Amino acid sequence: MTQKIRTRIAPSPTGFLHLGTARTALFSWAFARHFGGEFVLRIEDTDVARSTQESVEQILQAMHWLGLDYDEGPFYQMQRLERYQAVVEQMLAAGTAYRCYCTPEELDAMREAQKARGEKTGYDGRWRPEPGKVLPLVPEGVKPVVRFRNPAEGDVTWDDLVKGPITINNREIDDLIILRPDGVPTYNFAVVVDDWDMAITHVFRGDEHVNNTPWQINIFRALGAPLPQFGHVPVILGDDGLKLSKRRGAVSVTAYEEMGYLPEAMLNYLARLGWSHGDDELFSREQLVSWFDGEHLSKSPAQWDAAKLAWVNAQYLKQADDGRLATLATEQLRRKDVAVSDAQVTPAHCALFKDRCTTTADLADWLAMYFAPVAPSAEERAQHVTEAVKPALVALAGRLATVDWEKAAINQAIKDTIAEHGLKMPQLAIPVRVLVCGRAQTPSVDAVLSLFDRKIVIDRLQAL
Structure with a gap:
């Protein structure tokens, strides 16, 4: 590619960074890195009532944990209100936007009347200026919204990076609100101004945004701004076949960190949700960047598979x-309220037990016996x-x-004790495990015991 590739991720801080957004961030990041481009983080915080600083911090933490480093940002939309308002003024002057004084009650009545007539509901354009049209009198005490003057005829067509060519007729979309009465922009307008100002060349996002794209393309054109290329990736489905989302069934990215998953494993698993490189299941971050050129993205929804993630981890x-x-x-261990110092868990502990574990939480379950009563x-x-067997245990x-x-x-x-008491290895080793480790199955008992404090082993063996 000859142009400088610039991608972005733009989460809304109305909740945690969920898995779908994390996957989109990964695709956007990998695409930019593959082509030597730049990756931008933007926080879309115009939903003032629901946005929280806690959510912002969780998003930043999740991005850091996944290793999705960004070249610019985070940018916050609420810090760019003057810019959006200035662009709106330009559009009003150019006639590509207009003020609408409809009250919420009028809009409700409009929709009800359309339903009664069996029509598609939408704004009827009563405040849209047209040649020879007489507009209603401006009502007192009503703060207007600003609407985009969407083209009344023609089609919007784009070649989607994932789905291929998509065409939507302009008659299917109405004149959307771009600026609320309080001066805060709506999503479809702010995202266009942001992508324009930030020179975004490629937009990867969930396919729930397909229906927003015609409006955004028309706004880009009205502003004379260069169009990015769009790629709409299918949703991630949960075990029940329904879409994972903040509001339904999704778990935050940072929750997986707390559950003991490794970021490189999560990155690998997320990449394979809707993208593939041959039959490769396990690959490094560097391999992903080398391979991810925007091709081979699936058009079908991906199925979240907790067992597969556990295997990868x-x-x-x-x-x-x-x-x-x-x-x-x-x-x-500290999350499990086991008092342990930084020096007490050693690499030798982990080397002995890690092959039996799916997560670091599993590993901690094994290691808890060294630092807490069993x-x-x-x-x-x-x-x-x-x-x-008790005499042999005492011996x-x-x-x-x-x-x-x-x-x-x-x-x-252990061997000397077995010989002295005429036992077989399991007859002594299993009781030792039960008393010292609190369970009957462990790795080699001599290796397990060697990592204990001697006094703990003796005290537990004598607690018959």
Whole structure:
């Protein structure tokens, strides 16, 4: 491409950054990075009643966690009101916009009358200036809105980057409000001015915006502004087959961080929701940037699959640096109210257990036994810690009190105890696990014990 590629993501801070917006952000970011372009973050905060600073902070945190670095921004629409109002004045002077004094009650009556006649509901253009038309008298005490003078005839056509050619007739859309009485712009107008001012060349967004695009294209043309290319990606469906959204079933991106997912795994999984590169399931951030040229985006809705995400995360967990996992597991333990210092969880802890885990929360579940009391179930105690094995457990505790505290010596102490009491390995190892670890199944018992404080092991073995 010869032009400088500039993409953007423009979330509304009326709630958390949900998965659909995160995927759109990822596609926009990867496209810009692939072509050596720039990625812009814009916060669309004109819904003053519902926008919150908490949501803004969550959006920024989610972007940071995913590693979607932006070159410009964040820009806030509420800080650009003078710019929108100036453009509206230019449009009023040019005749591409006009003031409308309809009250909400008049608009309701208009729609009801249209329904009664079996017509499509929409603004009837009563304040739209036309040659020879006499407009109503301006009512006192009514603050006007400003409407865009949408072309009355012709088609709007664009070649969508995902869906291909789309055509909508101008008769299907009415003269939308672009500026409210309080001077705050509406979405379809503000987004055009922003994309124009920020020189956005490519817009990836959810396909719920397809119906907004004709209005926006017409406003671009009315302003004499260059058109970006649009790509509308299909929705993400939940397990129930319905669309994930802020209001229905979606979980915030940061919630997945708290649940113990790795950002590189989430990035990989999100990329595969509606995009593919051959049969590749697992790939690095660098590979994604190398491959993502805007092609191979699916036209069909993507299905959220929690089990697939868990599998992807498990693969990344196995390959993750153990020192990094120690930090993440420490954070998870604190979320579970387990008192643990930064130095207590070691890379060796993580190396031993990570292959058994799906998330760092799972890892913390395993590691909690090292830092908090365990409570074996009554059933497991009754099944495994029998009267027949208790003498061997006492003997093992005695041996472990004096051996070098490392895996080989612990293993030899277990073997010596087994030989002394005529047992087989599972007959002693499983009761040891139940008492020390609170569960019957763990990795190799000598490796597990070696990571405990010696006193904890002995005290738990003696708590018969």
